[in-house]
Amino acid sequence: MPHVEGFMYPNEIALYWSILIVLYPYITGLVAGAFILASLERVFRVEAVKPTYRLALLTALAFLLVAPLPLQLHLGHPERSYEMYFTPHLTSAMAMFGFVYLWYLMAVLVVEIWLDYRADIVAMSQSTTGWRRLLYRIMTLGSTNVSPRALRIDDRLGWFITLIGIPSAVLLHGYVGFIFGSVKANPWWSSALMPVVFIFSAMVSGIAAVMLLYMVSMKLRREPIDMRCVDTIARYLLYIFVIDFSLEMLDLIHRIYEADASFRSLDFMVHTKLYFSQIVLQIYIGTLLPILLLTIMQFRKFAPATRKAVYSVAGSLTLISVFAMRWNVVIGGQLFSKSFLGYTTYKVALVTREGLLVSIALMILPFFILWILIKLLPPWITKPAAPLESSTT
Amino acid sequence: MNITRRQLLILLPAAAIAWEHVLAGTPESAPNYTMTEHWWGMLIDIPKCIGCGNCVAACQKENDVPDGFFRTWVERYHVTDWNLTNPEVISPDGGKEGFPAVKEDENGKYFFVPKLCNHCADSPCTQVCPVGATFITPDGVVLIDQKYCMGCAYCVQACPYGCRYIHPVKHVADKCTLCYHRITKGLTTACCEACPTGARQLADLKNPKDPIHEFLKTHPVQILKPQMATGAKVFYNGLDGSVR
Numbered sequence: 226m227p228h229v230e231g232f233m234y235p236n237e238i239a240l241y242w243s244i245l246i247v248l249y250p251y252i253t254g255l256v257a258g259a260f261i262l263a264s265l266e267r268v269f270r271v272e273a274v275k276p277t278y279r280l281a282l283l284t285a286l287a288f289l290l291v292a293p294l295p296l297q298l299h300l301g302h303p304e305r306s307y308e309m310y311f312t313p314h315l316t317s318a319m320a321m322f323g324f325v326y327l328w329y330l331m332a333v334l335v336v337e338i339w340l341d342y343r344a345d346i347v348a349m350s351q352s353t354t355g356w357r358r359l360l361y362r363i364m365t366l367g368s369t370n371v372s373p374r375a376l377r378i379d380d381r382l383g384w385f386i387t388l389i390g391i392p393s394a395v396l397l398h399g400y401v402g403f404i405f406g407s408v409k410a411n412p413w414w415s416s417a418l419m420p421v422v423f424i425f426s427a428m429v430s431g432i433a434a435v436m437l438l439y440m441v442s443m444k445l446r447r448e449p450i451d452m453r454c455v456d457t458i459a460r461y462l463l464y465i466f467v468i469d470f471s472l473e474m475l476d477l478i479h480r481i482y483e484a485d486a487s488f489r490s491l492d493f494m495v496h497t498k499l500y501f502s503q504i505v506l507q508i509y510i511g512t513l514l515p516i517l518l519l520t521i522m523q524f525r526k527f528a529p530a531t532r533k534a535v536y537s538v539a540g541s542l543t544l545i546s547v548f549a550m551r552w553n554v555v556i557g558g559q560l561f562s563k564s565f566l567g568y569t570t571y572k573v574a575l576v577t578r579e580g581l582l583v584s585i586a587l588m589i590l591p592f593f594i595l596w597i598l599i600k601l602l603p604p605w606i607t608k609p610a611a612p613l614e615s616s617t618t
Numbered sequence: 619m620n621i622t623r624r625q626l627l628i629l630l631p632a633a634a635i636a637w638e639h640v641l642a643g644t645p646e647s648a649p650n651y652t653m654t655e656h657w658w659g660m661l662i663d664i665p666k667c668i669g670c671g672n673c674v675a676a677c678q679k680e681n682d683v684p685d686g687f688f689r690t691w692v693e694r695y696h697v698t699d700w701n702l703t704n705p706e707v708i709s710p711d712g713g714k715e716g717f718p719a720v721k722e723d724e725n726g727k728y729f730f731v732p733k734l735c736n737h738c739a740d741s742p743c744t745q746v747c748p749v750g751a752t753f754i755t756p757d758g759v760v761l762i763d764q765k766y767c768m769g770c771a772y773c774v775q776a777c778p779y780g781c782r783y784i785h786p787v788k789h790v791a792d793k794c795t796l797c798y799h800r801i802t803k804g805l806t807t808a809c810c811e812a813c814p815t816g817a818r819q820l821a822d823l824k825n826p827k828d829p830i831h832e833f834l835k836t837h838p839v840q841i842l843k844p845q846m847a848t849g850a851k852v853f854y855n856g857l858d859g860s861v862r
Binding site for chain 2: 236237306309409410566
């Protein structure tokens with residue numbers, strides 16, 4: 226029996242959305258963020274981030290493939306989830322999940338990756354042997370024309386798909402925010418800002434993840450890190466982080482100033498049950514510190530080794546912060562009573578279906594998928610896009 | 619087609635078994651009941667509630683409600699003086715076994731508030747169900763098709779009144795059905811039947827002869843959390859401003 230303070234409606238004592246529902250927006254956020262980083266190069270012509278373009282796409286795909294798993298594992302009857310596709314209830318925000326997901330996966334991400342890699346796939350289907358050759362031949366889908374004209378069409382089509390992909394990525398994650406933001410019964414969630422905050426925090430987390438993955442993979446490959454690339458990514462991370470933080474502060478200030486019926490209860494929760502995860506982890510350590518570090522990097526040209534170290538720390542803290550934000554939204558939204566008179570507690574179980582071990586496995590799985598994708602479709606550019614400023618560390 | 623007496627004797631039991639199988643998948647028949655002629659709700663007369671918990675026990679027995687979860691429950695409020703925003707509320711085991719005695723010297727007022735699904739006309743739980751397993755019947759009762767529900771718990775989050783839970787054995791959403799299996803047969807709900815003081819009254823808002831109409835005309839009646847605009851159909855007489 227969870228520990229209860231004050232009064233909860235009797236059915237509220239148990240939490241119905243667990244850590245798995247924390248992972249769901251976290252993972253889809255990484256997908257949306259990674260895709261938007263990729264689109265920086267493709268649509269907005271930010272050439273400096275080109276070395277991460279393909280890595281960002283593969284990262285988005287790896288995480289997107291895992292995104293439905295926490296939801297499936299959480300359902301009381303996962304075998305009935307197909308009903309959402311066949312008999313969706315059109316007034317339900319959640320009913321659209323399957324369609325938004327499939328649209329993003331099949332109409333945007335997979336198509337874009339295929340178009341971008343098509344020439345490579347054709348080349349690899351000719352240069353490899355055995356099962357790999359067969360696999361690549363299947364992946365060409367019979368389209369083996371790599372004439373300059375065909376490649377030009379690929380490129381233009383890819384650009385167009387990315388253009389569609391940006392609003393799609395925003396839709397994918399903004400929609401996740403809407404699932405929470407539209408619950409009028411829950412004042413912690415109910416906010417028109419929720420989808421917007423979700424989108425910006427998603428961009429922040431995806432950009433930080435790809436930046437870190439790029440630096441780690443370069444280190445593993447013993448190749449030089451393109452400093453112009455990571456400097457640019459870090460700069461974008463800072464800009465978007467500032468917008469994200471401003472939006473979250475706007476929400477907070479609005480709540481404090483308006484001080485509606487729920488305020489005292491929520492305020493108490495933030496200062497007690499959520500103090501560590503919200504104030505300490507999300508705001509101080511996870512947001513203000515990386516913003517400070519990244520800002521300092523903008524004012525002076527530090528040595529590449531210092532910049533890399535700072536970016537690594539700032540990126541890691543960012544990922545922790547966004548995870549904490551998801552936790553505070555999902556779990557925080559269930560810790561207080563809708564009577565505003567009491568609080569319950571949430572303890573993560575270790576080995577249950579919705580426990581810690583499953584959650585850790587679900588967070589490792591995308592990296593495993595990414596590893597396979599990278600083996601299959603190497604994202605590395607053999608010639609760096611820009612002159613290097615430093616060598617490997 | 620010619621059927622011999624022998625064939626008929628074989629066919630009849632087979633047909634009976636087949637018919638029984640067909641009926642197994644349909645709701646219990648309710649002859650003389652036309653859904654569109656009713657619009658169900660409930661009246662709770664707070665001054666009459668004595669907090670005995672009979673309604674909670676009757677509901678649990680009638681509907682096989684799992685331990686620790688409640689289709690209906692009773693809360694006891696203790697409000698001191700003008701302090702409406704900080705009432706002291708308890709509901710031990712949903713009030714099933716009654717409440718601890720009140721100390722003589724304590725000040726303020728005590729009263730009981732029975733709670734159940736409000737069978738809202740614009741119910742947020744129905745709105746959010748991704749597969750439509752939760753639905754409103756033409757006679758105004760919010761029900762769950764438990765063979766269809768996938769147990770996502772979005773409806774539990776969407777209910778402002780805390781009336782829903784995930785059944786620990788069936789792993790689907792569960793809540794008060796307003797004893798639909800009884801009211802469609804002309805009976806009242808188990809909770810209303812068990813109430814010794816008549817504090818709970820089933821109300822058919824479409825029936826002009828139902829005493830609810832006279833009651834609503836002559837009493838100051840309120841619903842819970844009207845700001846939620848859910849179209850709640852459980853009406854409370856004598857509802858204190860401190861109740862949430």
